[in-house]
Amino acid sequence: MYVAAKGGEKAIRNAHALLAKRRRGNENLPSIGLDQIAAQLTLAVDRVMAEGSLYDIELASLAVKQARGDLIEAIFLIRAFRTTLPRFGNAQPLDTSRMLVRRRVSATFKDLPGGQLLGPTFDYTHRLLDTALGGGENGDISGDSPVASGGDIGDIPAAPVAMPRVTDLLGQEGLIEASPADDGAEPFDITRAPVAYPVDRATRLQTLARGDEGYLLALGYSTQRGYARSHPFVGEIRFGDVEVIFEVPELGFEVSLGTVQVTECQMVNQFKGSAEVPPQFTRGYGLVFGQCERKAMSMALVERALRWKELGEEQSAPAQDEEFVLSHCDNVQATGFVEHLKLPHYVDFQAELDLVRRMRAEHEAEMKEAAE
């Protein structure tokens, strides 16, 4: 007698036990601590916070550990936790001009108020595997703490300081478009309301800010290769600590909730002007939790490309296609749907199997008929 396959429950239990075992790895080695992950895998933790849309170093470290280093899985864990958090209200917009800057570079001005500050960066390191690190040593310090190139800028300051933003400096002359004024309205929240296209600026920026780094990198790259070329310059990249201010309606005054680290990228782009607007530079904007410079730059490139309509430009490339770009940039959505192909599709496949058999039978009959 045939007994249909059972035991889904047991199979799942066993698989999860095996997963826990693999996660733990060799038990003769100490289990990795969250403090170690937070301190030594900082950029992985930063990425999980950025794309998880939740600033919590401890939980992000836990997610990295639980996900065995799979960052998209870790982002997923953070998102599933974040969604259950009650919403007290919106903080004041971050004032990045008051950021305590740990790194700041501008590609448009050699010297500027506050100077160039390389900070902790892989830039200008030689990408040579450092075997000293493998032995648990501190590694080659000279490669790890780069100094600024060219001139006398790039001193490592004793403590982070605030410095004016490059775009504010340019903006004083009207050479660059101003940030849209804060109309005081509550911004659209993509995690609390369904998105309808076309979208406004807040929606666009939120979607990109939690978008997949690799996806945005590829799209940003495509604009550089001529698919919606926007002649970008890095006006400024800054990374540092910004205070989060919350106005408590019941109290009627502002309180500081603490600081978060963010990376901000202001991309400056050419613009010919229009009937209403004189020639000036336009901006693409990127802002990401933690030190995620590649992501912030890519975001700024894509953000600028998506503004073609508002600036009266022509649409010619994938990076400008708002609905396409925004509806595919979420890696938790993307990975879920791609991976759902692993789920059983017996029923639908049965229907297709049946159809193919029937069509083959018809085909055979036709061939026979033709032969006779």
Next chain:
Amino acid sequence: MSASDVGGMPQITYNFAYLDEQTKRMIRRAILKAIAVPGYQVPFAAREMPMPYGWGTGGVQVTAAVLGRDDVLKVIDQGADDTTNAVAIRGFFEKTARVATTTSTTEATVIQTRHRIPETKLREDQILVYQVPIPEPLRFLEPRETETRQLHALAEYGLMHVKLYEDIARHGHIATTYAYPVEVAGRYVMDPSPIPKFDNPKMDDSPALQLFGAGREKRIYAIPPHTKVRSLDFEDHPFKVQRFAKPCALCGATGAYLDEVILDDKGGRMFVCSDTDFCNTRQEEGHRGEMGA
């Protein structure tokens, strides 16, 4: 959710059926709207759930929003209660809502399903919740949401018939076998989720409330009880469902949807009911197929 610090890491506890009450109210409003406009895809602010997109997040949110403490929940995938995804979702609600669960179609008050409608006729005190991967029936003809929204608003469904026309022109008959589009209450064309078209007639005039949740695409739609649901077709090529040549090998049922089971590597195979509860119940009642014990 609430978190309290115990020994450094926060202790996490969840609300009844995972979602907070405000979110459930938001989802219920979307469901009410969906019931008021049968077949219309209502946008809703789908939350991120602890299971992946495409694995039933929409259905889970709808179930969480309609589930009460006295409900009895049944979860099926491919018609079966013991497929891994059904087990995982049932376990999720056992854990977060502590509701009673069942594999019996007749005992259940809420049934969440992926890809099938139970063979046993549903009643008016039951709710069937479908998991939907792509809610837009026009998506593969017209990928743009901005355009398909227009087509629905203006009831321009010529394109849908072009697809069916192409099927007949190429294959001699309509070759869509699952996710077969339907017209609901004479107005909206709707994707019934990837159920085999075999199940389409069960949607028509069903006494049970049918709710459809698409989490990744953030849409909810509904078929209220006793609503006309018509599968699209041509006058001279009417809608037909597939028939199976043999009865179920275990319970001998005819007119049920069958799964093909490969028995060995020499071409041996059998056909058994995909609805495991239906098949088991019949066997308990003494029905036997050719391979039944």
Next chain:
Amino acid sequence: MTATEQPLLVAEGLSKNYGARIGCRDVSLEVYPGEVLAVVGESGSGKSTLLSLLSTELAPTSGRVSYRLRDGALTDLASLGAAERRLLMRTDWGFVRQNPAEGLRMAVSAGGNVGERLMAVGWRHYGNIREEALDWLGRVEIAGDRIDDDPRAFSGGMRQRLQIARNLVTRPRLVFMDEPTGGLDVSVQARLLDLIRGLVTDLGLAVIIVTHDLAVARLLSHRMVVMRQGRVIETGITDQVLDDPREPYTQLLVSSVLAV
């Protein structure tokens, strides 16, 4: 066409700016039932923008387009709802594009392409749709046994003829054509122009055709307008404009054609 007849389409003071660039400036014109109007000019003269404005694909910066609906009333198209306008576009109007990929569904069979408009207006009998599609394929000289092939398998000339059949199947009264013979070999062009001329006469179609090719204008159109830098600089009976152009620019256009 008689003087007592009323215009089918009337454009008044149409202008369109793209940012600082001007696409079209203060264009007014009328098209009568059964009349073929050619819009000629060099590339960048604004003739394609004008066609998009007349067919309501683009909204003008200023001015308006009115159309005489089947009930006889001349109606400002901007006053129609989206549903009415779309119904108009898929029943009473046609649009033949230079690039057939924009006017056809390239992955849908020839029969499906022709049948789409019928299904859109409610035809639900497969056999009847197919019969009508076959009839129209015949009229545009496409063999009936190609009905289940998709346009990717068709030559450039065949694709354009299929586009025409797809548009004419609902018996529109007005057809917009954007360089319908552009990019085709000369012999293929001649055959297509003959076909269009025959259909226009048989069906009494009004046509607004945009072309840079004065020979096409000469062969097909009753009247023509000449555009330059977004403006209409000359308008009149086609033969008169071509044989005795008044504007220096038109003279240049005509002489450059003759010189080739």
